[in-house]
Amino acid sequence: MEELKNRVEQCTKCPLHKSRNKVVFGNGNYQASVFLIGEGPGYEEDKAGEAFVGRSGKLLDKILLACNFTREAHVFIGNIVKCRPPGNRTPYPEEMEACLPYLEEQIEKVDPAIIITLGATALKGLTGENLKVTRERGKWRLWFNRMLMPTYHPSALLRNPSLKRDAWEDFKKVILKYREIIDQNHPCQYI
Numbered sequence: 001m002e003e004l005k006n007r008v009e010q011c012t013k014c015p016l017h018k019s020r021n022k023v024v025f026g027n028g029n030y031q032a033s034v035f036l037i038g039e040g041p042g043y044e045e046d047k048a049g050e051a052f053v054g055r056s057g058k059l060l061d062k063i064l065l066a067c068n069f070t071r072e073a074h075v076f077i078g079n080i081v082k083c084r085p086p087g088n089r090t091p092y093p094e095e096m097e098a099c100l101p102y103l104e105e106q107i108e109k110v111d112p113a114i115i116i117t118l119g120a121t122a123l124k125g126l127t128g129e130n131l132k133v134t135r136e137r138g139k140w141r142l143w144f145n146r147m148l149m150p151t152y153h154p155s156a157l158l159r160n161p162s163l164k165r166d167a168w169e170d171f172k173k174v175i176l177k178y179r180e181i182i183d184q185n186h187p188c189q190y191i
Contacts, residue, residue: 001030001109004102008082013098016083016091022049026078026106028071033182034174035112036060036077037103038153039121040091046084051077056154060118063154063167067175068188076110078103080125096125107146113181115146116174119153138170140177147177 009023024041027050044054052060061071069075081091081099091099103126107115117123120133127143136150151170152163175188 001106004105004109008102011082011098011102014083014095016081016085016095019086020083021046023082024049024051024079024084025082026051026076028076029073030076030110032074032076032110033112034069034075034114034116034178035107035110036075036116036118037122037126038077038079038118039125040079040081041084042088042155043084051079052154055158059154059157063171066168066188066190067171068186076106076112078106080122090121091125096121100125113146114174114177115143115148117148117150119156122153123150137166138173140173147181149174149177 005025008025011017011023024045038052038056041051042054042056044057045051051057060077064070064075071077080096080103082102085091085095115126117126117133120131123131123133123136127148131150133150133152137152139149141148149170152167157164157167172191175186175191179186
């Protein structure tokens with residue numbers, strides 16, 4: 001994984017490398033059973049070089065805590081693109097295509113049983129399909145022998161708090177799937 005990280009940190013495949021402060025390779029457990037995928041680094045992530053450390057990251061950590069998951073033990077968090085798009089804009093298709101092989105290699109190395117895409121860009125970027133997260137969220141699908149479920153990005157929950165209930169229902173399904181295929185004794189007081 002360190003060799004892959006070194007390659008990603010040297011990447012110049014798309015114009016995003018020109019304006020980045022730090023590459024955001026991803027973080028968490030390299031043997032995680034759950035792999036969370038976001039869109040791309042924001043301002044705080046670009047400064048820190050870590051995924052989900054800003055306001056969205058703090059909300060994601062609260063969700064993970066409610067699921068009794070930690071970044072250190074249960075999850076790995078990555079993004080569709082590894083460098084911040086200027087002004088936090090949505091990554092362009094060619095930027096996502098340039099980064100996708102890195103993400104696919106991360107998934108292969110981590111070898112998670114469960115993948116959760118956070119938001120429409122992550123869902124489209126990973127699957128290559130023009131799917132709407134509002135229609136697909138909370139639904140499991142088999143993706144290359146892994147269970148994949150889309151849900152809302154934490155930033156969407158911050159912008160529209162009425163979506164939090166749906167997102168929590170999705171994460172309760174994640175807990176149940178985790179118990180079904182990974183650890184039937186996984187504790188969670190909310191399920």
